Amino acid sequence: MKIFSANLQTLQELYNNELRKALDLEEQIVKALPTMIEKSSDTQLKQAFQSHLQESELHVDKVKQLLSQQEDSDSQTCKVIHALVTEAQDTIKDVNDPDVLDVALIGAGQQVEHHEIAVYGTLKNWAALLGRTQDAQVLESILNDEKHADKLLSQVADRVNSDAAAVAA
Template structure:
């Protein structure tokens, strides 16, 4: 189901559909994205950051499943095509980077892109939960939003260290 299809008539239906896509997004990240990024990273700090975020992502999956149980969502019904494309693009770009340090730069950029999408998704979901009067959901989604912002900030900090080590010409 797409966001703007005839199947969606209310904000609550849209909220449920987006929760389903968010769950699919996190599962793709946990099963495909982060394990490959951990394996490809040269920097031990970068690998550790990805490993730490994988553990957070697994907790986020559990929280989304609990929320979906409460709204009677059908887990994994909606596929997150954006994350699928970002992961696919990252695989391609990492494969093209023959220099290990350059590969880390590519991994950080890909990680930031994923985080920015997650920040947008969770900011939207939190706002919709508030409008729908789902305060507990909003609190859980806010927690996840803050985790995603922290992961993005960590990658940005690592980029400031790693990017300067890569030849520019």
């Protein structure tokens, strides 16, 4: 529970605050992806997660660069990603069948991607409204990476989900 309010008064303050959460979001993802890679049994899924790990490491740098222009550039906890990562960790512990685990990992990955798409789409729009054209371009490039990662997971899911369903039948 939050004890003190951030007392955000302007769109610029809100933008800065949410950008700090985006940094934490990316840092949490960078920490969580190695376990997801390790627990994946499908080669394409491992590759998709590995690719997104590399992108996320670059996203950390890009968001830090955007934040370097601010007085307060420390990250701020992204509670949504924390909850999604915790859910994924619980699922990894609960699922024993490798095919079912791959399905669960894809679902967890897509939940994260969808949140990232929402975050970066919003930040890009706010940056444009604030006249921060360069920020908007950086955020759009991150947004495109997130959409691509989601598309890759969907492609893997089409096959992996069917394979897991066939085993259960």
